[in-house]
Amino acid sequence: MAIRMTEQVYLVLLALADHPRHGYGVVQRVLELSDGAVRLSAGTLYGVLDRLTAAGWITESGEEVVDGRLRRYYRVTDDGAATLAAETARLESLTRRAAAVLRPGLAGA
Amino acid sequence: MAIRMTEQVYLVLLALADHPRHGYGVVQRVLELSDGAVRLSAGTLYGVLDRLTAAGWITESGEEVVDGRLRRYYRVTDDGAATLAAETARLESLTRRAAAVLRPGLAGA
DNA sequence: CTCATATATATCGCATCTCGATATATATCG
DNA sequence: CGATATATATCGAGATGCGATATATATGAG
Numbered sequence: 001m002a003i004r005m006t007e008q009v010y011l012v013l014l015a016l017a018d019h020p021r022h023g024y025g026v027v028q029r030v031l032e033l034s035d036g037a038v039r040l041s042a043g044t045l046y047g048v049l050d051r052l053t054a055a056g057w058i059t060e061s062g063e064e065v066v067d068g069r070l071r072r073y074y075r076v077t078d079d080g081a082a083t084l085a086a087e088t089a090r091l092e093s094l095t096r097r098a099a100a101v102l103r104p105g106l107a108g109a
Numbered sequence: 110m111a112i113r114m115t116e117q118v119y120l121v122l123l124a125l126a127d128h129p130r131h132g133y134g135v136v137q138r139v140l141e142l143s144d145g146a147v148r149l150s151a152g153t154l155y156g157v158l159d160r161l162t163a164a165g166w167i168t169e170s171g172e173e174v175v176d177g178r179l180r181r182y183y184r185v186t187d188d189g190a191a192t193l194a195a196e197t198a199r200l201e202s203l204t205r206r207a208a209a210v211l212r213p214g215l216a217g218a
Numbered sequence: 219c220t221c222a223t224a225t226a227t228a229t230c231g232c233a234t235c236t237c238g239a240t241a242t243a244t245a246t247c248g
Numbered sequence: 249c250g251a252t253a254t255a256t257a258t259c260g261a262g263a264t265g266c267g268a269t270a271t272a273t274a275t276g277a278g
Contacts, residue, residue, distance in 0.1 A: 004236080004263070007116070017210050024226050033206050037199065041266045046228060051264090068273050069226050088207045090146065095204050097142050098197045101126050113265080115235070133255050150237045155257060160235090177244050178255050 001054040005087055011038060012048045013057060013076065013084045020061040022071035023049065049074060057083055110163040114196060120147060121157045122166060122185065122193045129170045131180035132158060158183060166192055 003009065015021060015029035026049075027040045040048075052058040057080030061073040076084065099106070112118065124130060124138035135158075136149045149157075161167040166189030170182040185193065208215070 006264070008265075014207055014210060022226080023228095024224095033203070033210075034199075035202065041268095042226095042228070043230085043266045043268085044264085047264070047266090067225080067275095070272095071226070085211060088204065088211055091200065091204050092208070093144065094142070095197065095201050098123055099201070101123060101142075102194060102197055113234070117236075131255075132257095133253095150239095151255095151257070152237050152239085152259085153235085156235070156237090176246095176254080179243095180255070 001051070001056075003051045003055045005083075007038075008040065008044055008048050009052065010084075010087055010091075012040070012045070012052060013080060013087075016058060016074055016076045017081070017084060020073040020075040022064075022073050024071075026074070052080070056080070110160070110165075112160045112164045114192075116147075117149065117153055117157050118161065119193075119196055119200075121149070121154070121161060122189060122196075125167060125183055125185045126190070126193060129182040129184040131173075131182050133180075135183070161189070165189070 011030045011033065012026055014033060015026045021029060023045055027045060030038050030040050049058070053060070053074075056077060058074045058076055061075040063073065064071045120139045120142065121135055123142060124135045130138060132154055136154060139147050139149050158167070162169070162183075165186060167183045167185055170184040172182065173180045
């Protein structure tokens with residue numbers, strides 16, 4: 001299952017990078033990582049979670065009931081971690097290029 | 110006309126940042142900016158160009174016949190330039206966050 | 219007690235976006 | 249003569265985004 005590396009997919013992967021989280025926790029983490037700019041809607045969240053699971057980049061990682069509510073946890077797989085690292089490197093390279101285009105002559109161009 | 114800031118949209122905007130280019134020139138510039146990773150298909154290119162024009166972020170900038178073939182040029186508007194600068198800043202911030210998550214303790218975390 | 223909000227899950231369907239296929243045309247190189 | 253590169257553009261299938269909707273519990277305000 002090949003899925004498209006969209007920003008939403010990248011952000012969910014990044015949100016799960018440090019430790020397993022449940023869906024709602026992913027939304028909060030993405031909000032934090034994006035400085036409040038990206039609030040994943042429920043439709044987007046579960047769609048991405050399903051595709052990421054089908055791609056083998058994340059996997060379900062147990063359930064837990066907290067305050068009477070179910071939490072379903074997900075964690076990044078080795079494949080997912082490798083993909084995330086590669087995609088991060090690609091984005092860093094791209095932003096460096098972009099900076100050189102938009103702000104030329106600032107050392108590093 | 111609000112359009113979605115996808116990576117393809119961002120790349121076309123960035124490709125037009127330094128000076129006007131025609132469609133085919135945009136494809137080549139994006140290929141270069143992405144280190145050969147992103148080869149815009151014709152369908153994507155003209156779709157993005159149309160949406161970018163409708164959003165007022167780029168505008169047609171004359172035509173020219175070179176070697177018997179028509180070139181239709183596009184340039185970034187002030188609104189487009191502001192959007193591109195803001196989006197670049199957002200991406201830089203995001204990649205800094207990502208680096209801090211994936212490679213903690215490397216100064217700047 | 220009630221209502222709103224936050225937490226937490228999930229699905230549905232419309233709109234949007236991507237992208238290969240297709241079409242048309244000229245120039246170049248083998 | 250055919251393949252490849254340059255150059256435009258459209259079409260439609262499939263993928264993706266996201267608001268609306270549904271269900272359920274906990275908490276705090278009024």
